[in-house]
Amino acid sequence: MNKPSDLKGLVLDPVTNDQRYIGNSEPRHSARRLLEGQGTYIDDIQLPRMGHVVFWRSPVAHMKIGKIHTEQASKMPGVLAIVDGVQMAKICKPWVATLGHLAGMKSAPQHALAIDRACWQGEPVVAVVAETRAQAEDALQLVDVEWEELPAVISMESALDPKTPLIHPELGDNLCFTRSLDVGNVDEAFATADVVAEATFGFGRHTGVTLEPRCQIADYNPGERRLTVYHSQQAPHMMQDLYCRQFGLSESDVHVICKDVGGSFGIKVHAYPDDFATVGLAMMLERPVKFVADRLESFTSDIHAREHRIKGRIAANKAGDILAFEIHDLTGIGPYSMFPRTSAIEGNQVVNLVGGPYKHQHYRAHLDVVFQNKTPTCQYRGVGHPIACAVTEGLVDLAAQKLQMDPLEFRKRNVIPDDAYPCSGISGIKLEVLSHEQCLRTIEKMMNYPALRKEQAELRKKGIYRGIGFATLIELTNPSPAFYGVGGARIASQDGASVRLDPSGVVSVLVGVGEQGQGTEGIYAQIAADAVGVSINQVRIVTGDTDVTPYGGGTWASRGAGVGGEAVLLACQALQENILKLAGAILNRPVAELSVHRSHVLDKATGEQLLPFSEIGRIGYFRTDTLPAGFSADLMVTRHYTQKDYPFIFTNGVQASYVEVDPDTGFVKLLKHWAVEDCGRVLNPMLVDEQVRGAIVQGIGGVLFEECLYDESGLLRNGSMADYLVPMANEMPDIEVAHVETPTQSSKLGAKGAGEAGTAGAPGAVQNAINDALLPFNTAVFDQPITCEKILRVLKKI
Amino acid sequence: MSLKKKVSMTVNGVAVNAEIEPRRHLVDFLREDLHLKGPHLGCEQGACGACTVKVDGQIIRGCLYLAVQADGCVVETIEGLTKSGALAHLQESFMRHNAMQCGFCSSGMLLAAAELIEKQPKASREEVREWISGNYCRCTGYHSIVDAIVDVLEARAKGQKIKPVVAHA
DSSP states (O other), X not given: OXXXXXXXXXXXXXXXXXXXXXXXXXXXXXXXXXXXXXXXXXXXXXXTTOEEEEEEEOSSSXXXXXXXXXXXXXXXXXXXXXXXXXXXXXXXXXXXXXXXXXXXXOOOOBOSSOOSEEOSTTOEEEEEEESSHHHHHHHHTTOEEEEEEOOOOOOSTTTTSTTSOOSSGGGXXXXXXXXXXXXXXXXXXXXXXXXXXXXXXXXXOEEOOOSSOOEEEEEEETTTTEEXXXXXXXXXXXXXXXXXXXXXXOGGGEEXXXXXXXXXXXXXXXXXXXXXXXXXXXXXXXXXEEEEOXXXXXXXXXXXXXXXXXXXXXXXXXXXXXXXXXXXXXXXXXXXXXXXXXXXXXXXXXXXXXTTTBOOOEEEEEEEEEOOSSOOBOOOTTTTHHHHHHHHHHHHHHHHHHHTOOHHHHHHHHBOOTTSOSEEOXXXXXXXXXXXXXXXXXXXXXXXXXXXXXXXXXXXHTTOEXXXXXXXXXXXXXXXXXXXXXXXXXXXXXXXXXXXXXXTSOEEEEESSOOSSSSHHHHXXXXXXXXXXXXXXXXXEEESBTTTSXXXXXXXXXXIIIIIHHHHHHHHHHHHHHHHHHHHHHHTOOGGGEEEXXXXXXXXXXXXXXXXXXXXXXXXXXXXXXXXXTOOOOOEEEEEEOOOSSSSEEEEEEEEEEEEEOTTTOOEEEEEEEEEEEOBSOSOHHHHHHHHHHHHHHHHIIIIIOOOOBOTTSOBSOOSTTTSOOOOGGXXXXXXXXXXXXXXTTSSSOBOOOSSHHHHHHHHHHHHHHHHHTGGGTOXXXXXXXXXXXXXXXXXXX | OOOOEEEEEEETTEEEEEEEOTTOBHHHIIIIISOOOSSOOSSSSSSSOTXXXXXXXXXXXXXXXXXXXXXXXXXEOHHHHHHHTTTHHHHHHHHHHTOOSSOTTHHHHHHHHHXXXXXXTTOOHXXXXXXXXXXXXXXXXXXXXXXXXXXXXXXHHTTOOOOOOOOOO
């Protein structure tokens, strides 16, 4: 189903005048070194005089910090420095992570190393730097911090009770952000509805578990007073800006370099206290300092996400029309809003997205984002989408059941029709162009739906309980400045590309968006090769270096293809124009008579090859004396792109899951998963398929396995990969992917994002499949992760 | 005070003599002392498989294995196995299927896959999934990795070679 030859994309108009790579499953040639063990991740870099930092982190959820004894530790072999929060605060300012457009949002000042109090288990308190990591860890054992445990706020349900202690008394309560939305006449819709269904949905906290932990090397050179930070990060320019502001440096004094990044998923797009502490230590010591989180540190200090409890209901009429949705979302974010993107965005997205694929006209939502003494939460792959989708699609299935309608038919009837765009969703989101109807038709065929239902019914007679679940979804991608810029966060929504024809005819492309494994550099090479007119092995891509690449936002909100890719296209097309201008000057012919084909300038009329690009390069760089007076051979151009037509460009898709539930053990076996997605123009079907599959498996992790479990006192109970379950190959199903291509009109390329929709849809699809399997038992489970235990509980077996 | 122990081993075909603290893990020794970048540290407790290397022909977890245990042994990492061509077909197949994204798991995944091909040349798709379940990949969703390994198994069964992936001009 997902062979490139099956793609509808081949019927789209080409983007360039000689398109041969865009739209093809081109292998990522830059990935070969990764398969040969020759990548360069942060921990592979060793600098002269480099120290290693480890942190004494709060052992409890909330504590008052007393006297810190470091005398013994500082005498240990190799120890270079032991630094506490007061010392660190002398060079690193505190920060408060709020956004201006999230009205009323508040948070407390946070420091690189905690001062007076630590507010979650894992918050860094004391930094120990030594010549080797082992020496630093040895010395850490001898750091003695006097501390007194303080009452902790663990449960988000009671965070707002007047009896609950305040985490930050100066804020007045434990409420970070609240938002209400009421559109249409929800009360009347529910009062007059033929069916109303409701459920309470639970979502366990989970985290990204990037295989390469968070890590960085900060190197301060006192001679040039310049800070260089090697960072496993998604947004190098954002970090450059933050280091400037927190340490009082100018942009010219800070250089951020991102080489190979071993998984990110949103975990590595935030600024962590230990990032600033490592930089502060390098500046204090005037030597390089490396920080690499170990796995326990990752579990307690990488951002968590998705702890929500949502009460939701849906109203529909007998004809099968959805009339209204209503939700109340309570979410806990830890003790601080995370810097600089803020921890209110996830809940805000839930409010924006619930009911999003459907054409109902009444919607009410209320959101409370509360503080608690657990690891801070923030944006992680799919940000709010998996929650909104699981709630919406769970309610849609409940309504369909009450109406005794087939869930697929019910969806077909209620999605916003493909000819209705552009339009606004009921929450106010602006939808440019989507393809729900076409996606639903495609998935029905792909999974052979009637046959599957028949098989399900026959097996049920034999006591085998299988279920089919759907999830229709929308995903926001290609964000405009409306996302962060308007709120005051200095995170670029524009991105840039500089492209250069080198003397030999090679095309070098420098891009603000980097590579974390998605294949970003691969698609940029495809775009550049087509747009300049060279073969792909004549293209070199450079990313991840703030000294070199154009300023840009980096990787988040699925913007690499749609925003970064458009900048590459614009720059490369401009370069081709300049190549033609130079050829015109060399040949003394009007540019209109010339064209480009496969690294040659041609006579447009006859197709005769006139000049190879190597000759253009030779004359353009080494023999400018032969060019007309005043002619400038501009063989390097830079172009930027910002998507400004819509706040975001939405993508859409549908997923289906087929599962078998064992009612005696509660065990869920995933049999098959299907996905149809529409990310606009598909630049590389193989890479999009892999993005979709990887994202689906991450979503499956959330719905079936993953949860950061805390005990009553706020201690993380499963801070290791042996205890925190992640999907492994054996439990995962084969995943069939198909594409519908509805290009965005907001760019020439027409690409929308593809990185997160898989994660957005999988939890809803699997949840609905499990509940479909449980239907004969007249029960359902809406508490993720849906474990065997939870299934046995709703079956009243335990 | 550290008590170091003298060890000798062959790493990727080169004789290595070193003095190692007994607590030093093999992967730390390979990475930090020998500057090999291929074996990675993901979890440091044997759960993820990113540190997989070969000792005397058998794959082991470099983070659970002490360097002194490898005294007198033949140690091979992705670097050496790449150079010898032992992984060439798998590497080409992984390229063709994009069976990696960030690449952090790849060296461990390839070593595990190579052992599967040696020990279970007739493995089914399900058996491939089971075999590589000791190696964690957060990026791909595993489907493409399974495809890549199955292709090599099928090619070997037919006596065919996996052709190198080259950029089309």
